[in-house]
Amino acid sequence: MSPILIEVLRGNALESRHAGALAIVDASGAVHTALGDIDRPIFPRSAVKLLQALPLVASGAAEAFQLTDEELALACASHSGEPQHVATAAGVLARLGLDETALECGTQWPAREPVLRGMLARGELATALHNNCSGKHSGFVCVACLMARQVGTDPAAFARGYVAANHPVMREVSAALSAATGVDVEHAQRGIDGCSIPTFALPLRSLALAFARAGTGQGLSDANARAARRLREAVARAPFMVGGTDRFDTRVMQTLGERLFCKIGAEGVYCAALPELGLGVALKVDDGAARAAEAAMAAVAQALLKTEDDVPDLLQGYSHLVLCNWRGTEVGALRPAEALNRALSPR
Amino acid sequence: MSPILIEVLRGNALESRHAGALAIVDASGAVHTALGDIDRPIFPRSAVKLLQALPLVASGAAEAFQLTDEELALACASHSGEPQHVATAAGVLARLGLDETALECGTQWPAREPVLRGMLARGELATALHNNCSGKHSGFVCVACLMARQVGTDPAAFARGYVAANHPVMREVSAALSAATGVDVEHAQRGIDGCSIPTFALPLRSLALAFARAGTGQGLSDANARAARRLREAVARAPFMVGGTDRFDTRVMQTLGERLFCKIGAEGVYCAALPELGLGVALKVDDGAARAAEAAMAAVAQALLKTEDDVPDLLQGYSHLVLCNWRGTEVGALRPAEALNRALSPR
Numbered sequence: 001m002s003p004i005l006i007e008v009l010r011g012n013a014l015e016s017r018h019a020g021a022l023a024i025v026d027a028s029g030a031v032h033t034a035l036g037d038i039d040r041p042i043f044p045r046s047a048v049k050l051l052q053a054l055p056l057v058a059s060g061a062a063e064a065f066q067l068t069d070e071e072l073a074l075a076c077a078s079h080s081g082e083p084q085h086v087a088t089a090a091g092v093l094a095r096l097g098l099d100e101t102a103l104e105c106g107t108q109w110p111a112r113e114p115v116l117r118g119m120l121a122r123g124e125l126a127t128a129l130h131n132n133c134s135g136k137h138s139g140f141v142c143v144a145c146l147m148a149r150q151v152g153t154d155p156a157a158f159a160r161g162y163v164a165a166n167h168p169v170m171r172e173v174s175a176a177l178s179a180a181t182g183v184d185v186e187h188a189q190r191g192i193d194g195c196s197i198p199t200f201a202l203p204l205r206s207l208a209l210a211f212a213r214a215g216t217g218q219g220l221s222d223a224n225a226r227a228a229r230r231l232r233e234a235v236a237r238a239p240f241m242v243g244g245t246d247r248f249d250t251r252v253m254q255t256l257g258e259r260l261f262c263k264i265g266a267e268g269v270y271c272a273a274l275p276e277l278g279l280g281v282a283l284k285v286d287d288g289a290a291r292a293a294e295a296a297m298a299a300v301a302q303a304l305l306k307t308e309d310d311v312p313d314l315l316q317g318y319s320h321l322v323l324c325n326w327r328g329t330e331v332g333a334l335r336p337a338e339a340l341n342r343a344l345s346p347r
Numbered sequence: 348m349s350p351i352l353i354e355v356l357r358g359n360a361l362e363s364r365h366a367g368a369l370a371i372v373d374a375s376g377a378v379h380t381a382l383g384d385i386d387r388p389i390f391p392r393s394a395v396k397l398l399q400a401l402p403l404v405a406s407g408a409a410e411a412f413q414l415t416d417e418e419l420a421l422a423c424a425s426h427s428g429e430p431q432h433v434a435t436a437a438g439v440l441a442r443l444g445l446d447e448t449a450l451e452c453g454t455q456w457p458a459r460e461p462v463l464r465g466m467l468a469r470g471e472l473a474t475a476l477h478n479n480c481s482g483k484h485s486g487f488v489c490v491a492c493l494m495a496r497q498v499g500t501d502p503a504a505f506a507r508g509y510v511a512a513n514h515p516v517m518r519e520v521s522a523a524l525s526a527a528t529g530v531d532v533e534h535a536q537r538g539i540d541g542c543s544i545p546t547f548a549l550p551l552r553s554l555a556l557a558f559a560r561a562g563t564g565q566g567l568s569d570a571n572a573r574a575a576r577r578l579r580e581a582v583a584r585a586p587f588m589v590g591g592t593d594r595f596d597t598r599v600m601q602t603l604g605e606r607l608f609c610k611i612g613a614e615g616v617y618c619a620a621l622p623e624l625g626l627g628v629a630l631k632v633d634d635g636a637a638r639a640a641e642a643a644m645a646a647v648a649q650a651l652l653k654t655e656d657d658v659p660d661l662l663q664g665y666s667h668l669v670l671c672n673w674r675g676t677e678v679g680a681l682r683p684a685e686a687l688n689r690a691l692s693p694r
Contacts, residue, residue: 001348001366008614008635010538013548015390016614016635019348019366043362106673120467131673191357192678201360267355267363287634288355288363326453326478331539 002036003339005285006292008323010332018292020268020285022300022343025208026278027218029182035343038208041201042284043191046078047265049136050231051180051210052197055172056139057227061146065095072234073241074135078264080244081110081130088241089134096145098156103128104163105137105195112244133195135241140197144169163196170197177202179224180210194266204282207271211280215261215273232261232273248294248318252301255314259305262297264290270297274304291334295319299336303344349383350686352632353639355670357679365639367615367632369647369690372555373625374565376529382690385555388548389631390538393425394612396483397578398527398557399544402519403486404574408493412442419581420588421482425611427591428457428477435588436481443492445503450475451510452484452542459591480542482588487544491516510543517544524549526571527557541613551629554618558627562608562620579608579620595641595665599648602661606652609644611637617644621651638681642666646683650691 001019008016021036031038053075056062062072070084071092079085093099108131110116119126128134144159147168151158162169178185181202188200212218214232217225235242236258243250249262262272268285270293281300285292298318305315323332336344348366355363368383378385400422403409409419417431418439426432440446455478457463466473475481491506494515498505509516525532528549535547559565561579564572582589583605590597596609609619615632617640628647632639645665653659670679683691 010390010546011536013388013390013536013538015538016633018634041360043357043360104674106675108673117467120464121470123468189358189360191360191362192672192676194672194678196672196674196676199357285634286363287365287632287636287639289634289636292634325539325541325543326455327451327543328453329539329543331541 002286004337005035005283005296005340007335007337008332009335015332017337018268018285018287018289020283020292020296021204022281022283022296022340023204023208024279024281024300024304025205025212027209027212027216027280029209031205032279033343034205035339038204041189041203042269043199043201043267044207044269044271044282045193045199045265045267046133047263047269047271047282048177048207048210049078049263050076050214050228050235050261051177052136052173053139053231054176054180054224054227055143055169057230058176058223059143059146059172061142062230064146065092065142067092067142069234069237070241071135071138072231073238075139076231076235076263077135077242078132079135079241080112080115080247081108081126081132082112082115082244085135085241085244086129089129089138092138093141096141096155098141100128102141102156102159103131103134103137104161105131105133108132131195137195140169140173143172165190165198174198174200176224180213180220181206182209204284207282208280211261211271211273211282212278213280215275215280216278232258232275235261248298251314256305260301262301264293264297268293270294272297272300277304279304291321295321295334295336296340299340299344349633351684352382352630352643352687354682354684355679356682362679364684365615365632365634365636367630367639367643368551369628369630369643369687370551370555371626371628371647371651372552372559374556374559374563374627376556378552379626380690381552382686385551388536388550389616390546390548390614391554391616391618391629392540392546392612392614393480394610394616394618394629395524395554395557396425396610397423397561397575397582397608398524399483399520400486400578401523401527401571401574402490402516404577405523405570406490406493406519408489409577411493411496412439412489414439414489416581416584417588418482418485419578420585422486423578423582423610424482424589425479426482426588427459427462427594428455428473428479429459429462429591432482432588432591433476436476436485439485439489443488443502445488447475449488449503449506450478450481450484451508452478452480455479478542484542487516487520490519512537512545521545521547523571527560527567528553529556551631554629555627558608558618558620558629559625560627562622562627563625579605579622582608595645598661603652607648609648611640611644615640617641619644619647624651626651638668642668642681642683643687646687646691
């Protein structure tokens, strides 16, 4: 059984609790913090989008198609489907001579409520551009178009089916994941992600290592090290693109810039890089709850960056999230559990 | 640590898991099944709405205000805010000479997506009538109005503040909960529920006992035994009112009628009565996930009612819920974990 990471209080009583595991590792693989089983493979889902975007830059596609900071940040995003996200993904595809029909991520309504309500009020329908993964998929299509150009074939025809594990684009994505994590994903258990690409079950230890490498460049090929740096810079300059209004990842990176790269994944996953400390972070909430993953990530960032004065309030608001009921009455709160506090306390 | 109740698979690999506890008890308090710690107090939230509605019938208010099956079922409901739910709650209040301003549950948008979208498209705003608890609260207001009539005071003024623990209405509700569970809730840890009334932390064992009693009448006062029966009958005749379109509670009770009364509560709680077996059920998923509570409740019903041919497909669809991604591709499933299967296997 995993230790408890986050507790949910109602009044002063414990109402619910979230177990999980946490790995904090440096770029040499040395373990800074291990809580729970960090060798059990977990599906990282969208938490590894930065790693999945490495080929976009390393292949030269980002340069060939002159991708902006906003567009690169969107390639690493699970965005809320806000107008700027949709327009940015559409812009990338337009530059390729394509449109949203090239995307194979499926249709998803925007996560951002006011945006959803506005669309419904206007009678608009969601498209693949509103899917939280449309930026990542636009990036995949860029890679496909560069490959098609290199072999002299029709880009749209070449890109088709890019979500399949054996498509040349997805092979590059898997290779980047293998290189960064040090695990050959071909031998990992495989599932289909929400956006239809493969997701591979990998140990938290290896995921944390990959983000320590992505944050420092150590242990990566020159091309991937440069690509990771370029993507982190882009996200730090355009953090709105990686999430959206009121999203944890966006708000934290708006405040911390390049000091912290963090990214949520479905089913309770978080990955992060702290370049100045040379550390990578990976955590999984066993039950898949996003509320607990976010609170735990906030607690980790608070502990690791604790000497700074500019961030505690923002992070504390997430690690100790206040819960209100339908009338707006404060009824409870999240808080890091003792096991997590102990693991994160200074030694 | 609690045993795992429900597993979440992606492909063939375990992605997430939900721990929790389960009590199945008869009306004498004898334990039929205990999995995990059934003596740890948990907040039952909306899973005890049937018990909270006992005073509505036992006081004579339901008769005095001629409540229908639909209206009584709505008093036990966490409904999806569909037009029939809203109209039924409004009808009860109109009969009292009141309107939605008498409700103190707060405003909530309907849970049912197409209803929400229709409201947004028409520019309508949610009211307290759309709150999933509006039926329960309309019932509380009925009790207040009868009390006001008995003491000869203004009903609206008397009802005001009925959500407070020390209001005469809420005292009756707490007393019914104490009587049914055998636990004096005045000594229990107290929180504020989503709809602003008190919620008391009670052991699963006591909650299961309360539902065994509500299903059989044994161990209850005559008035509460008759009230429980009347409410169960009403829900069996109008199961749409207790949840709504495509809701587990509604669909299961549409199929099983009075053979099973079941009710979800927030933060991973389920309570149920199986009158023909004389059993009550209470379960809590530690992390608060509704998906796991529903799957576990389906597995319990499947196991206990397993000799019947008419229900397995419906229940199996919930206990082994198939998960699809944005493109509609099947990517995984829920399933009862070994510990739950073992606890529920015939002895």
